[in-house]
Structures are given as C-alpha cells and as structure tokens.
Amino acid sequence: MPELPEVETTLRGIAPHIQGQSVSRVLVRNKNLRWPVPAALSSQLPGQTLLEIRRRGKYLLLLTEKGTAILHLGMSGSLRITSLQTPAEKHDHVDIIFANDKVLRFRDPRRFGCVLWTTQPAEQHKLIAAMGPEPLSDEFNGDYLYDLSRSRKCNIKSYIMDSKVVTGVGNIYASEALFSAGILPARQAGRISKPRYQVLAESIRQVLTAAIKQGGTTLKDFTREDGQPGYFKQSLKVYDRAGLDCTVCQQTIKQKVLNQRSTYYCSHCQR
DNA sequence: AGTGCGGCCTGTCCGC
DNA sequence: TGCGGACAGGCCGCAC
Numbered sequence: 001m002p003e004l005p006e007v008e009t010t011l012r013g014i015a016p017h018i019q020g021q022s023v024s025r026v027l028v029r030n031k032n033l034r035w036p037v038p039a040a041l042s043s044q045l046p047g048q049t050l051l052e053i054r055r056r057g058k059y060l061l062l063l064t065e066k067g068t069a070i071l072h073l074g075m076s077g078s079l080r081i082t083s084l085q086t087p088a089e090k091h092d093h094v095d096i097i098f099a100n101d102k103v104l105r106f107r108d109p110r111r112f113g114c115v116l117w118t119t120q121p122a123e124q125h126k127l128i129a130a131m132g133p134e135p136l137s138d139e140f141n142g143d144y145l146y147d148l149s150r151s152r153k154c155n156i157k158s159y160i161m162d163s164k165v166v167t168g169v170g171n172i173y174a175s176e177a178l179f180s181a182g183i184l185p186a187r188q189a190g191r192i193s194k195p196r197y198q199v200l201a202e203s204i205r206q207v208l209t210a211a212i213k214q215g216g217t218t219l220k221d222f223t224r225e226d227g228q229p230g231y232f233k234q235s236l237k238v239y240d241r242a243g244l245d246c247t248v249c250q251q252t253i254k255q256k257v258l259n260q261r262s263t264y265y266c267s268h269c270q271r
Numbered sequence: 272a273g274t275g276c277g278g279c280c281t282g283t284c285c286g287c
Numbered sequence: 288t289g290c291g292g293a294c295a296g297g298c299c300g301c302a303c
Contacts, residue, residue, distance in 0.1 A: 034280090034298090109280080110295095112280065153274075
C-alpha cells in the first residue's frame with residue numbers, strides 16, 4: 001500500500017527519467033479511476049515540458065508551464081518507466097508518453113487512485129489545499145501536534161492518520177510510529193501530554209525516514225518504478241505481526257480494529 | 272467543528 | 288475444484 005515512503009520512493013525512481021522531458025502524448029485506456037481522468041489531461045499535457053515532479057503527502061505533482069498533473073496511487077497503484085514496446089497489462093490505465101520514447105505507466109488494479117489535471121496552482125487545488133504539514137518538514141513537531149489535539153476526542157491513531165493534521169501517515173506507519181513512541185493506539189488524542197507528543201512526532205519522522213531509506217514497504221501490491229519491491233517489511237515491528245512476539249518484550253502483538261482499520265500494538269510496550 | 276461511516280474496486284484467502 | 292463471501296485499504300464526501 002503506497003504510503004508516503006512508497007510515494008517518495010516512486011518519485012525518486014521516475015524523476016531522473018522524465019524531468020525536463022517533453023510530453024508527446026497521453027494514452028488513457030481506462031478513465032474510470034477514483035475520479036474520471038479528465039479529457040483536459042489528454043488535450044493539454046502533450047507539448048508541455050515536465051518542469052518538476054513534486055510530492056505533497058501521497059500525491060505526486062507533475063508540474064508544467066500550462067498546468068499540473070495530480071497523481072495518487074490509492075492503495076494498489078504503481079508507476080513504472082517503460083517503453084511503448086512493452087505491452088500494457090490488464091490494469092495499466094494511463095500512459096504518459098515522452099518525446100524521448102520513455103513512458104510513464106500508471107497501473108492500479110483496484111482503481112482507488114487518480115490521475116487529474118489542473119491549470120490552477122497545484123497547492124490551491126481542492127485535494128491539496130486543506131492538507132496539513134509534511135511530516136518531514138520543520139513545521140511538524142510535538143508542539144504542533146499537541147496544540148492542535150487539545151479539543152480532539154478521537155483516538156490518537158486516527159488523529160495522526162488525518163491528512164488535515166499531518167499528511168502521508170497511513171495505516172502501516174501509524175501503527176509503527178505509535179509502537180515506537182510507546183503510545184496505545186486507542187488513547188484519546190486530546191488527553192496525551194506534550195512530552196509524549198514530542199516523542200511521537202520524532203517517531204513518525206524516524207519511521208518514515210527509515211522506510212524511505214529501504215525503498216518503502218511491500219506487502220502485496222507495491223513495487224517500485226523498476227518493478228522491485230521495497231524492503232521495509234522486514235523492519236516492521238508490529239504491523240501484520242498479530243500473534244507474534246514483540247521484538248522488544250517478547251509478549252504477543254495484538255490486533256484490533258479501530259475506525260475500520262486493522263491496528264497492531266504491544267500492550268506491554270505501549271501505554 | 273469534529274466525528275463516523277459509506278462507497279469506490281479487485282485480488283486473495285477462507286470455508287463449504 | 289469451484290464458488291461465494293469476507294476482507295484489505297486511502298480518503299473523499301456526506302450526514303449527524
């Protein structure tokens with residue numbers, strides 16, 4: 001499942017191949033993604049030069065002079081650099097074809113992802129504008145998390161998974177960061193002390209940074225732009241480890257559903 | 272304003 | 288072996 005580290009891994013993989021390149025054509029095989037792929041993408045992106053590729057949360061932004069393509073990988077999406085000689089497979093829904101004959105191919109079996117086009121500044125786009133700070137930026141820290149949480153009745157796990165609070169923390173890394181910080185996922189966000197939020201902010205930062213270093217986490221769907229898996233799965237301490245021993249205290253890792261999401265934790269290490 | 276949940280999808284796995 | 292059904296997940300958009 002692509003979370004922030006997987007999206008960052010994808011960005012780093014594709015950027016060298018297509019940055020500065022001119023788009024020659026857009027091929028949409030199936031426009032029925034989370035939202036329909038707009039016709040404007042096919043009519044306005046060709047002829048444009050990719051000035052920059054940026055990540056905001058889990059969104060990838062392909063910036064050109066005329067507008068910005070906004071991509072999201074949903075939960076089963078991936079991007080590859082390929083060529084037109086490579087036949088498209090069943091779930092390869094969109095190709096962005098470049099003048100250097102490279103093809104950026106969007107695959108998404110479950111079609112929870114999206115490929116959009118906007119001519120306004122991307123940061124003003126509805127999907128981007130309301131997002132909270134990047135977890136790896138300076139504005140994200142314990143003070144920020146603490147101050148914003150004071151009136152919140154929801155549990156800490158859904159709080160840090162709220163993209164308006166902080167962007168890019170999904171189900172896997174939320175469990176991992178809470179384990180690292182020693183905080184039980186069900187604890188009420190508004191009742192956690194400032195020192196614990198300092199630890200949590202640092203845990204989120206560290207878990208994400210470590211995952212990026214390992215090329216993300218591959219459980220089922222995720223592959224990097226070159227088709228290789230990410231290697232962070234072997235570093236997961238609690239996620240998908242229900243019934244196994246805690247690597248710290250040897251007690252059994254527990255699983256429960258919180259806000260319709262599988263949640264993993266150690267009731268001995270986390271309080 | 273904050274919270275909770277439905278809905279979008281397909282592949283995988285389980286039990287019969 | 289085949290089949291149905293549950294489940295997984297990001298996250299918007301709506302209802303409360």
